[in-house]
Amino acid sequence: MNVSQTMETEEDLLTCLHIKFYHPQQNCKGLFGLLPFGTRSRHPADDPLRLGRDATACTFALNDMRVSRKQFVLFAYRTPQSLEMLFTIQNLSQKGRLSVNSSALGFLERMDLPDKALIRFGEYEMLIIRESGEAKGSFEVGFEVLAVPPSRETCMCVSSSTPVMDTGSYVSTSFPAEPTALGPLESDETLMCPS
Template structure:
């Protein structure tokens, strides 16, 4: 008897490909805690948590502007499909998470399509998943994009300001605020400054 007949067929695992982008990422410093370009096996019953707290989250971003626990990705199945599906939940009490332009408030959850653009603060995450037949686990693979995925997908620029969960707006005194890559209207600022000179 051929020995290969006794070997179980290896199951193909679903893979979540998470591509990150930030307008100020040239140094890649925020990603130093992530296992970039490496597939990590993850149990299907456990959510994948992403935030700045490496103890509380599965994967961490080294950025004080990110919430301690930012979001969670949860695998699930339905009776009508054998595919592993995923949802995203906003875990940040201070900041919004958007999925393909739709905002999620604290603890709100949304189903992820096969191609999803998630944004929080100035971070953009393009998530794709390749379906497999394994039921007990899936793989996660992080990468870094050099071009904003929102431009390619035609989704508008975010208008939310990232706020740390454990602090107040005063933390911006020690950390300079991130600027939006979109155009700025300078006329009102110039007009305000010129008026204040005449009034003083």
């Protein structure tokens, strides 16, 4: 048997970032029209992956004027102790904050992405799931649109000390939502209000 047929190839072992989007008005606007759905895109590991509204400055673009020209960037890296490709996210927006699992990032602040991360900016919610691979030179990115907000399905941002309102929806106190994103909320009579 030929050696090239028995060896595993780098293509079989690529790390993949599954990026799942949700926006409350995604059905009536073409917000995600510039993203390559239904296929995985291969990306060089040494090239930062940028997302924003500017299709010329960013690797992937959102068709939304409320999104910053460059919203955020993902950097791939490896540590000497591990073969796994890991990722860091950095907020590139000067006007808006970005949250990662309810930890807010200001302009140019960055943090390591866990294997499963809930990213929020504006009215957008993104669930980024890292599927491990061993390849060093590149990784793949796959996009999907979610029918419901990932924060509702995963409940990643709700801690045991955070009350959930009667409506069943969750409003984060560590990352304030835009006023248009909030609907009417009912409060529980047993909650104490600070005086």
